[in-house]
Every structure is written in structure tokens, then in C-alpha cells.
Amino acid sequence: MTTTLIDELIGQDWGLFINGNSGPSSSQDWDPVLSPATGKSIARVAAASLEDLEAAVQSAKAAFKAWAALPGAEREKIIRKATAYARTQAERIGMLMALEQGKPYAQSKGEVTSSCDLMDYFAAEAVRVEGYINSTEKGNLHSWVTYQPVGVCGFITPWNYPVSLLSWKLGPALSVGCTAVVKPSEVTPLCSLTFCQALVEGGIPPGVINVVMGKSTIGAALVKHPEVLKVAMTGSSQTGKKIMEAAASQLKKVSLELGGHCPAVVCADADLDNAAEIIAYKGFRNMGQSCSTVNRVYVHSSVHDDLVEKIKAKGEKLSIGDGVQEPNCDLGPMATAEALQKVIRHVDDALQKGATLISGGKKPAGEQYAHGHYYTPTVLTNVNKNMLMMREETFGPVVPIERFETLDEAIEKANDTDFGLCAYVFTKDFATTMRLSRAIEAGTVCVNNGAVNTPYAPYEGWKDSGFGLELSRKAVYEYLKTKHVKVQEI
Numbered sequence: 001m002t003t004t005l006i007d008e009l010i011g012q013d014w015g016l017f018i019n020g021n022s023g024p025s026s027s028q029d030w031d032p033v034l035s036p037a038t039g040k041s042i043a044r045v046a047a048a049s050l051e052d053l054e055a056a057v058q059s060a061k062a063a064f065k066a067w068a069a070l071p072g073a074e075r076e077k078i079i080r081k082a083t084a085y086a087r088t089q090a091e092r093i094g095m096l097m098a099l100e101q102g103k104p105y106a107q108s109k110g111e112v113t114s115s116c117d118l119m120d121y122f123a124a125e126a127v128r129v130e131g132y133i134n135s136t137e138k139g140n141l142h143s144w145v146t147y148q149p150v151g152v153c154g155f156i157t158p159w160n161y162p163v164s165l166l167s168w169k170l171g172p173a174l175s176v177g178c179t180a181v182v183k184p185s186e187v188t189p190l191c192s193l194t195f196c197q198a199l200v201e202g203g204i205p206p207g208v209i210n211v212v213m214g215k216s217t218i219g220a221a222l223v224k225h226p227e228v229l230k231v232a233m234t235g236s237s238q239t240g241k242k243i244m245e246a247a248a249s250q251l252k253k254v255s256l257e258l259g260g261h262c263p264a265v266v267c268a269d270a271d272l273d274n275a276a277e278i279i280a281y282k283g284f285r286n287m288g289q290s291c292s293t294v295n296r297v298y299v300h301s302s303v304h305d306d307l308v309e310k311i312k313a314k315g316e317k318l319s320i321g322d323g324v325q326e327p328n329c330d331l332g333p334m335a336t337a338e339a340l341q342k343v344i345r346h347v348d349d350a351l352q353k354g355a356t357l358i359s360g361g362k363k364p365a366g367e368q369y370a371h372g373h374y375y376t377p378t379v380l381t382n383v384n385k386n387m388l389m390m391r392e393e394t395f396g397p398v399v400p401i402e403r404f405e406t407l408d409e410a411i412e413k414a415n416d417t418d419f420g421l422c423a424y425v426f427t428k429d430f431a432t433t434m435r436l437s438r439a440i441e442a443g444t445v446c447v448n449n450g451a452v453n454t455p456y457a458p459y460e461g462w463k464d465s466g467f468g469l470e471l472s473r474k475a476v477y478e479y480l481k482t483k484h485v486k487v488q489e490i
Helices: 002-009 050-069 072-088 090-101 105-127 164-176 189-201 216-224 237-248 272-288 301-317 337-352 407-415 430-439 473-479
Strands: 016-018 021-023 030-034 041-046 132-134 141-149 152-156 179-183 209-211 230-234 253-257 262-266 294-300 356-359 378-381 398-404 422-426 444-447 480-488
Touching: 002 090, 016 050, 016 189, 041 090, 041 189, 050 141, 050 152, 050 179, 050 209, 050 216, 072 090, 072 105, 072 164, 072 189, 090 105, 090 189, 105 164, 105 189, 105 473, 152 164, 152 216, 164 179, 164 189, 164 230, 164 473, 179 216, 189 209, 216 237, 230 237, 230 473, 237 253, 253 473, 262 272, 262 407, 272 294, 272 301, 272 398, 272 422, 294 301, 294 407, 301 356, 301 378, 301 398, 337 378, 337 398, 398 407, 407 430, 422 430, 430 444, 473 480
Parallel strands: 152 179, 152 230, 179 209, 230 253, 262 294, 262 422, 294 398, 378 398, 422 444
Antiparallel strands: 016 021, 016 209, 030 041, 132 141, 141 480, 356 378
């Protein structure tokens, strides 16, 4: 089955998706999509022109009135039907993700199904947008507050979790009646495109979801389009700030999930097996290509050596391979050559400044790794804040570990960053849990676990890590406008 599916998908031309139809761009331009495992082209995608973007926005605008007018219960029913169909396409969409992103096929397929689950969570919120009635200053005055959908939304999505992070935006937007123009990453356009197509094939009306591929110029034009009234983006902090600047002149709604530099604080009383398991998982999974990855570990000196050995052992047990040919391997290649070069630069910088290499730190040996963007899970000790990886987001499979002696020192080190997305704490003591969870400057703090992304809780970046929030029922209000109605009886 897998070989047949690969043969079916490789070598195709994939068009833009506007108003339920797929076709080439008006300019007839095409961009290649490259395999991170082999470096070879696996497909071509249509490169949208400004004319194509305009058509996509107008399609979303035309679909908005009817979609927004549906009762919430009807939208919920349609979305659930669409996600049920998308699940039947999970093998195909997941294989495209494995081919273009490098994530092992089993994990890629799982991302598609979990994205459908998240869409269903938000579909249920369609009937839970609740206004309220106010008591007023006079008996003949009546006051109530309602919410209405924003309108056309522009979504700019990343390559590391290309379907999951798209569903974080589509889910709340569609549930409350908004329509969308999606601009996926040029690194991973295929799985994002086919996920959207599957939702429409499954029953989402044509025009409610449109997809345009292309370079950053198309993304910039989408942000600035006067009829795109809300922009949501996951990406770097630098790009997020540019989007804020571009959207400011039109005062449009913006939500941004940006970079992280997430610390883990391992206290003297921590369960070290649990800490090592979670730190290795968060540090190495998806080759460390996650905003919520563990970027820095601060461990009490009394347990430093034991923790290092446990993390080292976890990393060395992970299997690395072509996630298409070895669908159940733990790690595939990194998504791009640029991402790999940044990891190499950060590790080299740390070693030159006195860090100790405990494990990894190189490309795996063997002909099968020669042409892909592979790197071994890496553990470093004797790191300090002067090293690039302790200040910048490495976005790779590297876990740097530094000692601390007191909780005050650990808090200071954890907060010594411009980012504030997630943090991880390991302790058995309740008082320590409360102190660290209050003091650490991050939108999410996980204690003795690594499950930072849950549908029921908001995900908000502090400092340079974001603006607005995603996930939880609070996310639907990112796609709603508030209206106060005040009526006097005559």
C-alpha cells in the first residue's frame, strides 16, 4: 500500500484551491517541493500571483454571508461531517507530510487525525457563543451584548506542524462563521493544501476555505489586503512583528503564535526518570522543530550527572531514518538545509565557547543519510548564556544542560530571555510547584509533564512569543466582534 501511495503522489503538479476548484496560477508559475530525506524534487505547486490572491479573497468574501448566517448547530454538523471524511484521507495527507516535511509517516498520519479531533472540539463551540443581558439605569432601557464573526481571515501557517497548526486556526474560525484564505509554508504546501481540499470534499461549502501557495510576498499581500479582516500566523517572532506593523494601519485583528526558548527546571527532588523522558521527548521529537521544544535545561547540581546520563541514554535509543521508507522510525531528517545549518552553527559556537559534548553533535553515519538533512540527537553540558543556543531558538534536536544551586538562580536563568511561550518544571514539592509556576514568565508552565498543547486550555505566548491566543474555547473570541445593543422603549 505504502509504495503504491508514494508512486501516486510523487511527480504531480498541484494547483491553487479557490472556490472549491483546483487549477494553475494565472501566471503559470510553479515552485518545486523538495524531499528533506533525499534533496530531490517530489512535486510542483502553483505559485500564486496577486491576481490569484484577489480571487481567493473574493471567493472567501462571497461565501461568508451564507456561512455566517447558518445556525451554529448546522455549522457544527457540517464541520463534523467534513472531518469524518478528512480522516478517511489521513494516509494520503500524512504521506505527503512525510514526503515534504520529513516527519515519519506514522507521526504524520497521527497529526492529520488529531487535527480532525481538534476541529471537532471547536465545532462543538459553534453553539456555545453566548452573549449576555445587562441590568440598566432605567426600567424602559434594555441592553444586551452579542458576538458576530469577523469575516474573511488570512492564515499563514508553518512547516513544522503544517496540518495541526492550521487546524488551530481553521477550527475556531469556521465554527463561528468566518471564512478563510490559507497561505501554507512553501516548504510544506502539499499536506496543508490536501487537508483543506478534504474538508471541502467532505462538505464545507466551496469558498469557505481557499488555499494559495507562494513565497513570502503572497503572505505579505494577504496580511495587507483590506478585505482580510483577521490575520493569524504561526512562525518566527521577527515575522510576527512585521505582520503586526503591516496590520496596524488597518487596525485589523491579529493573533500570532511565535518563537519560543523554553526552559526546563529540574529540582533536586524531581523524579529523574520522568524528567529525562519528557525532556528527551520534547527536545528531540520532530528533530526539535517545535516552538515548545525544551531549549534549555537547568538542573540542580546534586542531580546533574544522573539526569545527563538518563537524557543521553534516551537520545541514543532513538532511531533515525527516512520517514517515508521507515514509517515507524522515531526521527526523520530536518525539514530544510537552512534549519540543519543553524543547528550546526549553534553546536559549533557552544563547543568553541567551552561546552562539553555528551552525545550526538554530528550527522549520522551511513550512505542512507548522505543526501538528507539528518542530525543526531545532541546533549551538551557546561553551557552558559553567552552561547547562541542559550539565547536564540535553535529549532533542532539539541538539549543544552546547565547547573543551578538555588531556586532564585533557576528562576533568574529561566526568565533571562525575550521569549515566554512554555516552561517545564520537575519537582515533587507543592510549594516549589506554586513558586516556580508563578515566577516563570511563560504563557504555559507544565509541571512533571510535557503536554503543553491541549484543546481545553489557552495557549498564549508572553513577551516575544506571541500576541493573542490559540486553543480552548477562548480562542473562538479571536474570530468574533463584540456588539452592544441598547434599546429604549418608546
